[in-house]
Amino acid sequence: MRQRFVAFVEAHPRWMGAALAGLLLVSYLGAVRPVRDWSAAHIAKPVFESIDTPTSQSLQLVTTPQRPEAVFALPVEITEPSEIQDRVRQPDVAQWVAPAGILFLLPAMFLIAAFPLRPFWLYLLGYHVVVGVISFGVFALGIAYVEAAFELYRFSRTYLTEAVSLGVPALIWLRARGFGGQDDP
Amino acid sequence: MSSAAHRFLSSHRELASFVLKMVAVYAVWFLIYDLWLLPDGRLDEALSTFVAAATGWVISPFYETALVDGRTVWASPQVGVIIENGCNGLSALSLFIGFVIAYPGSWARRALFIPLGLAAIVATNILRCVALLVISDLWPSIFGQVHGFHALFVFYLAIFGLWVLWANVGGGRSAQPALAAA
Numbered sequence: 001m002r003q004r005f006v007a008f009v010e011a012h013p014r015w016m017g018a019a020l021a022g023l024l025l026v027s028y029l030g031a032v033r034p035v036r037d038w039s040a041a042h043i044a045k046p047v048f049e050s051i052d053t054p055t056s057q058s059l060q061l062v063t064t065p066q067r068p069e070a071v072f073a074l075p076v077e078i079t080e081p082s083e084i085q086d087r088v089r090q091p092d093v094a095q096w097v098a099p100a101g102i103l104f105l106l107p108a109m110f111l112i113a114a115f116p117l118r119p120f121w122l123y124l125l126g127y128h129v130v131v132g133v134i135s136f137g138v139f140a141l142g143i144a145y146v147e148a149a150f151e152l153y154r155f156s157r158t159y160l161t162e163a164v165s166l167g168v169p170a171l172i173w174l175r176a177r178g179f180g181g182q183d184d185p
Numbered sequence: 186m187s188s189a190a191h192r193f194l195s196s197h198r199e200l201a202s203f204v205l206k207m208v209a210v211y212a213v214w215f216l217i218y219d220l221w222l223l224p225d226g227r228l229d230e231a232l233s234t235f236v237a238a239a240t241g242w243v244i245s246p247f248y249e250t251a252l253v254d255g256r257t258v259w260a261s262p263q264v265g266v267i268i269e270n271g272c273n274g275l276s277a278l279s280l281f282i283g284f285v286i287a288y289p290g291s292w293a294r295r296a297l298f299i300p301l302g303l304a305a306i307v308a309t310n311i312l313r314c315v316a317l318l319v320i321s322d323l324w325p326s327i328f329g330q331v332h333g334f335h336a337l338f339v340f341y342l343a344i345f346g347l348w349v350l351w352a353n354v355g356g357g358r359s360a361q362p363a364l365a366a367a
Contacts, residue, residue: 159212170348
């Protein structure tokens with residue numbers, strides 16, 4: 001059965017690559033995205049709330065229906081719901097976002113479309129999880145001790161995540177296609 | 186592709202070195218930007234104003250009412266886009282440079298490739314802004330969605346292409362001794 005599937009994919013690599021990328025998109029919307037939302041509310045927020053330090057007592061953690069994949073850290077003085085809604089929209093507010101967002105989805109779709117028989121997109125997911133764990137720890141440091149850790153978190157969420165999202169597919173692509181006949185990274 | 190680049194991609198040590206260099210370049214840029222360039226504002230202002238002016242120039246043959254006012258480009262008195270700091274492409278430029286510096290290659294070629302790559306990314310951003318302006322004119326209801334998704338896609342596609350191009354054209358002699366020693 002598997003051999004027949006492999007033979008079929010090898011016979012129609014472009015079409016099957018596109019179909020599998022579409023399947024990944026559907027799976028992402030149906031499974032990964034809900035898991036990200038759930039992990040923010042039921043794993044990240046409780047863990048962050050369990051941190052008990054003088055710094056953490058000056059912060060409150062909130063989630064919003066508009067951004068269910070994020071946990072926002074706001075000063076405890078902000079209590080009005082409308083004020084909270086307004087603050088979480090500000091770009092400078094500290095927010096933890098669940099890993100493997102669109103910066104995972106787009107390159108993963110590219111990898112599965114380009115290499116339909118290789119699980120490179122899973123490698124990418126693994127890298128995103130590693131960066132996500134690092135980011136989680138850094139954000140927790142920000143809540144517990146020092147605000148500067150939020151800046152470090154912002155770095156990991158922007159440049160580090162972008163470097164992984166683009167760098168991993170680029171290196172895989174180069175190794176697979178760029179060596180004059182070496183197709184097996 | 187050069188044998189230096191081949192060895193680079195085959196060596197975990199070189200890969201680790203590449204990743205560390207890349208992260209170091211981004212960290213330095215992040216600090217410089219956050220501590221000096223963002224508060225100063227002149228670099229963002231200059232880039233945003235340039236992108237706005239170029240966008241206005243591109244659409245002017247198609248929109249007689251096109252007007253540029255600083256960072257804002259108007260296709261008509263009712264339709265315009267503002268080139269905010271996050272939209273001027275500065276982070277994409279730094280993302281591109283980080284890879285080119287970290288990936289093996291000759292410095293002479295880097296000195297040529299980086300300005301050309303920066304120009305290509307700025308041109309990509311101008312075309313993106315033109316597309317967004319046309320969308321805000323013709324299909325305003327989808328502007329928000331396209332702005333969020335399309336921005337990522339277009340920039341990353343351009344950067345990815347430039348990285349792959351650099352890996353193919355940048356493999357110079359200067360990278361080989363370091364890789365041979367690894």
